[in-house]
Amino acid sequence: MRSRWHLMFRAMLFLMMFGYGLSAYASNSKVSIDVDGIALENVLKSIEQQTKYRFIYSKETINVNVPVTLKVKDEALTSVLNKLLANHGISYVIDK
Numbered sequence: 001m002r003s004r005w006h007l008m009f010r011a012m013l014f015l016m017m018f019g020y021g022l023s024a025y026a027s028n029s030k031v032s033i034d035v036d037g038i039a040l041e042n043v044l045k046s047i048e049q050q051t052k053y054r055f056i057y058s059k060e061t062i063n064v065n066v067p068v069t070l071k072v073k074d075e076a077l078t079s080v081l082n083k084l085l086a087n088h089g090i091s092y093v094i095d096k
Contacts, residue, residue, distance in 0.1 A: 029077040
């Protein structure tokens with residue numbers, strides 16, 4: 001009985017550490033972008049190339065052809081997404 005509890009404790013500890021690591025990765029991913037009047041879709045593709053994240057969206061609900069201007073250097077992914085998407089009323093979720 002004791003070894004079963006010990007095994008469950010280790011598994012839970014591992015899962016907690018793994019989940020924290022994914023969350024930390026999102027905030028530690030650095031992105032650099034310097035665009036002026038470029039389609040949002042192209043900027044999102046650039047972010048995908050710089051990180052391990054992929055964007056999933058519906059072109060029917062989000063106008064990805066809207067021109068955007070953004071200049072950031074080595075900023076956290078979440079900070080860049082906030083700056084990029086806030087002006088367009090687009091929210092996002094980082095899925096682990």
